[in-house]
Amino acid sequence: MKRKPGTPPERTTYRHGDLRRALIDAGVALAREGGPDAVVLREATRRAGVAPNAAYRHFAGREDLLRGVRALALAELALAMEAELAKLKPSKSAAYARACVRAVGAGCLEFAQDQPGLYRAAFTIGKAGAGDGDPAKAGRSGLNPFQLLGAALDKLVAAGVMAPARRPGAEYLAWSAVHGLALLLIEGPLVGRMTRTQARAMGQRLLDMVEKGLG
Numbered sequence: 088m089k090r091k092p093g094t095p096p097e098r099t100t101y102r103h104g105d106l107r108r109a110l111i112d113a114g115v116a117l118a119r120e121g122g123p124d125a126v127v128l129r130e131a132t133r134r135a136g137v138a139p140n141a142a143y144r145h146f147a148g149r150e151d152l153l154r155g156v157r158a159l160a161l162a163e164l165a166l167a168m169e170a171e172l173a174k175l176k177p178s179k180s181a182a183y184a185r186a187c188v189r190a191v192g193a194g195c196l197e198f199a200q201d202q203p204g205l206y207r208a209a210f211t212i213g214k215a216g217a218g219d220g221d222p223a224k225a226g227r228s229g230l231n232p233f234q235l236l237g238a239a240l241d242k243l244v245a246a247g248v249m250a251p252a253r254r255p256g257a258e259y260l261a262w263s264a265v266h267g268l269a270l271l272l273i274e275g276p277l278v279g280r281m282t283r284t285q286a287r288a289m290g291q292r293l294l295d296m297v298e299k300g301l302g
Contacts, residue, residue: 106135106137106141106144106145107145107146107155109135109137110128110131110132110135110142110145110146110152110155111152111155111156111159112135113130113131113132113134113135114126114131114152114153114155114156115156115159115160115205116134117130117131117134117156118156118160118204118205118207118208119202119204119205120204121204122203122204122207122208123153123156123157123204123207123208123211125204126149126152126153126156126208127149128142128146128148128149128152131152150212153208153211153212154212155223156208157208157209157210157211157212157224158221158223158224159223160202160205160206160208160209161209161224161225161231161232162223162224162225162226162231163198163202163205163209164194164195164198164206164209164232165224165225165226165228165230165231165232165235166226166227167194167195167197167198167201168190168191168194168195168198168226168232168235169194169226169227169228169235170194171190171191171193171194171197172187172190172191172194172235172239174190175187175190179245179246180246181246181247181248183242183246184239184242184243184245184246184248185243185248185298187238187239187242188236188239188240188242188243188261188294188297188298188301189294189298190239191232191235191236191239192261192265192290192293192294192297193290193291193294195232195265195266195269196265196268196269196272196286196287196290199269199270199272199273200269200272200273200283200286203273203274206269206273207273207274209232210266233258233262236258236261236262237258240254240257240258240261240301241254243301243302248301248302249301249302253301257301260297260300260301261297261301264293264296264297265293265294265297268289268290268293272286
C-alpha cells in the first residue's frame, strides 16, 4: 500500500536513543499546539514515522511520554527566565537582587503567553522543585525554573533585602502568585481581554506586590 503524499515514511530502525527523542520532540510539538491533552502516544508515533507499537520500547504509556515532554517544557521555561536575567548587569547590590526576582517572574509570564500549550504541559504532572536535579528540566545554568527562583531569592537575603528568617518557603509564595496570573492570562477569565502591553503592565504590578511581600 502506497503512503499518501506528504506523510512521513515509516521507520523501523533508529540509532540508540534517536526514537525516544523523536517521540518526545513530536510530543513537544503536540503540546505547543494543544497543551498536555494533545500529547497522545499514537499521534506522536505517526509524526515520528513509526508504527504505534514502537513507542512502547521507550515509554510505558502516554503519561511516560508526557513526563519527557514536561521535562523539555520546563527546560524551555528555564531558558526564558535566563534570557531575562541575562539582560541585567550583575552586582551585589539590593537593586540587582530585586531585579533578579523580577526577571524570573517576567520570564515566566512571557513564556506562558508565548507558549501557552507548552507552559500548561510543564505543570501537568510530576515535580520540579529545589531538590529535583534532573538536567533535562534545566536551562544553560543547570538550574530548573524553581531553582532559578530560589537562587534569586537567595540574592535578596545576601543583599540584606530579605531577613534570613523569612527565606524558608518563599519560593512557594512567589511562584503561586506569578503562576496564578500566568494561568489567568492563558486559560482563565483574562484570556483575550488584555493586549500584551496591558498584560505586561499587570505583570509588573504583581511583581511589585511580590517584591514588597518578600522584603
